[in-house]
Amino acid sequence: MAASPILLQPRLAGRIGTRTRAFAQMLVEGRGPYARAFESLILALIVLSVASIGLESIPGLPGWAIHALRVSEIVIVAVFTFEYLLRIIAARNGFAFIFSYQGLVDLLAIAPFYLIGFDARWLRALRLLRLLRILKLQTHVLERVVEQRTRELAEKNAALEKAQAQLKAELEVARSLQLAILPAAFPVRSGCQGAARMIPATTMGGDFYDYIELPDARVGLVIADVSGHGVPAAFFMAVARTNLRELAVRHVDPGECLAQTNDALCAQNPLDLFVTVFYCILDPKTGVLHYANAGHNLPYVRRAAGPVESLDGAAGLVLGAMPRVGYPTHTLQLLRGDRLVLYTDGVTEAFNPSHELYGAHRLVDEVRVHGGGTPGALIERICQSVTDFAGSEPQSDDIALTVVTWGEP
């Protein structure tokens, strides 16, 4: 212990076992809990050692205190020496460490004690400089952590992008499926023509239209709007549509059909969604229209000469909100050349960049002025008008439209 470590070093280098070196490296160069504890111990001793200079200078210190300070001095030097040796062993090149700045400071802190018993604690104050080194080390570690986190983040981003692309692809498939289950063509009936369109605001929508072929060549027309949009609305739309189609065949009265559909939906509605539905049955032979309304915007009739009227009749409650409610059925006799325009509020409640509503009046104008042609042409015209009005404002709600003409060859 008393021998100079400098003289030991050349021989040690060859003989030190790999396990000893590994232990030394673990303690003075590692990042584990032992290394951190050891580092803290050394720092505490440096501070203690410097503080003891101040303590010793207090006049009239009792004998036991002076004694305790002397003992602590010996313990501190012993621990520092142990650390110094460990650092030499741990270093790849022991000599380089000894002559490094830190090595010299460490040696200076202990050497005088061994050589001349010189009280060199003030020299030990130099070791406080190690605090600076530790700060530097921490900065270095911090930089590496940041680098690693950045790399991890990039990897995660890539994974997220991939997942998102996959989700998007799946949603696109779901969107195509949803649009595909809506009937593409109006049933062939002499004297009747029809067209429809659905434009979801997001990938999937909650609006829908439907044509249902009923006995005696009658046709059921449905236009509906599920609250909200996106995937939940799309699922509820599918459930509502299936129920309505099934019940429409069994109930010839539209009001009764809606009441039954409402009860069915209330029983299978975990998300508390609801759907507004306008449902009517057209007899193509007579032009008689029976209809019932569950909270939906009332359709318009465009008379052959041009005037546009709203259907009348009190609306019932939206479907899915509360079971066992009634829906009155109303009747209207269509005249030759009349057109029925069924729509959802995605049309009338489209906004422009100044937050103005498209409004029913614009729709009515379009229907009056441009409603004389085919149903398909009128739908195109309305969609274009809404798109022009909205301008840069994104579509905030699904749009569905159905136009049916009666009494034209």
Next chain:
Amino acid sequence: MKLRIETLAEVTYVIPEGRLDFDAAPDFQEAMERLLGGGTTQLPAVIIDGAGLEYASSAGLRAILLAARAAQRAGILFGLCALQPAVREVFDLSGFSRIIAVHADRATALARARQGRP
């Protein structure tokens, strides 16, 4: 949409301002759940003051319907008042005004609350 909540006399007023649409509905819903579902404070009556409510989409209506149901479960009187004509129209059209109390103004709503019925 902004949302203020104030309690006057025995009625807690929820005051939405702006558009209660698809984007605003989740926040509104959460605020109402906190207000009605906590079960810690027994509010006698909760009234939505619609004077500043410019627009309610179907998603907004759903949020109001859920609030009405939560109030019913908690035994709290629930209703709306002072709806702007456009919103009132949506309420009537959807049939909601038949299952949720809609009052002309705060005074009417307060009078009903004092009588202990919606």
